[in-house]
Amino acid sequence: MxxxxxxxxxxxxxxxxxxxxxxxxxxxxxxxxxxxxxxxxxxxxxxxxxxxxxxxxxxxxxxxLGHAPAVVNNAVAGAARRGSVFGAQHSLENEAGELFLDSVGWAERVRFGVTGTEVDQAALRLARAATGRSKFVRFEGTYHGWLDNMLVTTVDGVTGPASAGQLAHHLDDTYFLPYNDIAALSATLAERDDVAAVIAEPVMCNSGAIVPRDGYLQQVRQLCDRHGVVLIFDEVITGFRLALGGAAERFGVTPDLGVYGKAMAGGWPVAALAGKAELMDMFAGGVNHSGTFNSSVPACAAVTAALTALREDPxxxxxxxxxxxxxxxxxxxxxxxxxxxxxxxxxxxxxxxxxxxxxxxxxxxxxxxxxxxxxxxxxxxxxxxxxxxxxxxxxxxxxxxxxxxxxxxxxxxxxxxxxxxxxx
Missing domain, CATH: 3.90.1150.10 (Aspartate Aminotransferase, domain 1)
Structure with missing residues (x-):
């Protein structure tokens, strides 16, 4: 022993x-x-x-990249000596953003945040604004943050709040479906005209590392197109881990919006929302997404260094x-x-x-x-x-x-x- x-x-x-x-x-x-x-x-x-x-x-x-990667930490330390947050833009934002978009491959715009939890909320807000609809579909066992409209537990097949103090009615805007069941999703989207978005972990890393069946994600994409629903991939875990372009690259399916974090910044607290220009540009007028520490100097330095490392030595x-x-x-x-x-x-x-x-x-x-x-x-x-x-x-x-x-x-x-x- x-x-x-x-x-x-x-x-x-x-x-x-x-x-x-x-x-x-x-x-x-x-x-x-x-x-x-x-x-x-x-x-x-x-x-x-x-x-x-x-x-x-x-x-x-x-x-x-492992703990304390020197290439990332040195870049962050050097950048932080010039400042942290300015309440305005800085040149490293452009460098990090361009490198991110080129690495992901499919997205046209990116917004940096701090946590996956808050960026998931930004993605849902965009979807609602774009469609004029209020509800969304998610899959049993997925994790999209700890806020009231996302944190759930399932007991005997019944999904509900996972925390004391959580407002149960905040889950009323959600249709919970089993993953890998395309018939259930097809029926829901056919019967409901109030679905703004389908949000999914392409691989359910938070629950059993459940992978999609062959063709499943492609069928989800087709159903979203058919019903005018925004498809959101929560790639906080899978992004830059399954491939440089994440699950979207590995499975050959392009979402409308993607949420990223974790592997993107070599251990530093950074998240990102990326997507089609027609959706993302709504942040430039009418849809709010804010945060004091969004795209901070250290965050952008970490993203730039980490993605450069992943590209130069895959x-x-x-x-x-x-x-x-x-x-x-x-x-x-x-x-x-x-x-x-x-x-x-x-x-x-x-x-x-x-x-x-x-x-x-x-x-x-x-x-x-x-x-x-x-x-x-x-x-x-x-x-x-x-x-x-x-x-x-x-x-x-x-x-x-x-x-x-x-x-x-x-x-x-x-x-x-x-x-x-x-x-x-």
């Missing part, structure tokens, strides 16, 4: 609960093991007690190879220990759980999986120096190499052995 001393983390945790609710500044971290980190380097994290962890959570996804083949080997290795280790470990998704973002080995195509299918057991196993993985999320998502970065692959599989096998021996 691996035993890692975390005395310093425990001290910091006890101090934190007197400072901030639950000792964390994001509720996503409430279920975590209470580890406090001192630094990250490449594909590794180092905690306050000196323990190392090979990292497959990557800060919930943003660190696609990591996508390396990431795909590493992820494919890791997925296969995890499956083999599960089989060798007689444990029903299942792996689903794409090599750069996949989901690990226990249970039914069949492919999961929608959120209801996730109910077949033993995610509670996996969450317990994730704690054992952390004890063995593998930093992963209890919910099962694994992210691969450009910084992961053969060394990390060897280490993670050794540690995964040791953790699985301890887990089985412990009878859990």
């Amino acid at each position: 691996s035993v890692r001393v975390r005395d310093r983390s425990a001290e910091l945790g006890a101090r934190a609960v007197g400072i901030t609710p639950g000792g964390v500044h994001s509720n996503v971290r409430l279920a975590g093991p209470g580890v406090f980190f001192e630094r990250g380097e490449g594909a590794w994290l180092f905690d306050a007690d000196g323990n190392d962890y090979v990292d497959y959570l990557l800060g919930q996804g943003p660190n696609f 990591p996508y083949k390396r990431v795909e190879d590493h992820g494919a080997k890791l997925m296969a290795g995890i499956r083999e280790l599960g089989a060798s220990h007689g444990v029903p470990v299942r792996v689903q998704g794409l090599p750069m973002a996949f989901h690990v759980s226990f249970g039914d080995p069949d492919q999961v195509w929608d959120y209801a299918g996730m109910a077949r999986l033993d995610q509670v057991r996996y969450a317990r196993f994730a704690e054992v993985l952390v004890d063995h120096g593998v930093w992963v999320a209890p919910r099962g998502i694994w992210y691969v970065s450009a910084a992961h190499s053969e060394r990390e692959l060897e280490v993670v599989l050794q540690r995964f096998e040791a953790a699985l052995g301890d887990f089985v021996a412990g009878g859990t």
Whole structure:
């Protein structure tokens, strides 16, 4: 059994609960093991007690270039010495914007923001303004931020508010449908003339790394065109991760609007809304999208540096190879220990759980999986120096190499052995 001393983390945790609710500044971290980190380097994290962890959570996804990439941090530091926010424009906005549009390939305009949560709201506002309609379609299990009209939970097939204090009627503008069910979407759009937008994670990375069936996204695009509905891709996770042009490039489907974040800026807090000029230019008159820190100097420097790095030395083949080997290795280790470990998704973002080995195509299918057991196993993985999320998502970065692959599989096998021996 691996035993890692975390005395310093425990001290910091006890101090934190007197400072901030639950000792964390994001509720996503409430279920975590209470580890406090001192630094990250490449594909590794180092905690306050000196323990190392090979990292497959990557800060919930943003660190696609690895932790503390010098090319990004140096650019941000240099730019910040000239200022941060001016309450006006600066030349680096143009550089970042042009590079973004050229990299994404399909979009004609971009607006930079700070978080995916707020940029998702901007996308819906544009869709409503453009169509004169009030409602939108989304898919069960997708995540589009924590605001009242977006944060949901599904219990026994019934979707509702996920938080105390959340206004339930804010969900009244939403039609919730199963993902990968084109018949359900077709029927809804045929029956309802009040749908402004369909918003989707092209790959449901927040819930099981559920991929679209062959042709599904193309059919969604066709239905939106037929009914005059704005198609929004939430590419906060998939953007610049699945390909330089994100899911739109990988699956060959062009949305009307796309929301981006995470991998776009090498670990810095930046989001973006991109889309067709006819929609985006509505921000120039009549539709409001504001924010003091939108397109700040450090943000634009981070975007420029990160995208330049992704273009000059594309990591996508390396990431795909590493992820494919890791997925296969995890499956083999599960089989060798007689444990029903299942792996689903794409090599750069996949989901690990226990249970039914069949492919999961929608959120209801996730109910077949033993995610509670996996969450317990994730704690054992952390004890063995593998930093992963209890919910099962694994992210691969450009910084992961053969060394990390060897280490993670050794540690995964040791953790699985301890887990089985412990009878859990």
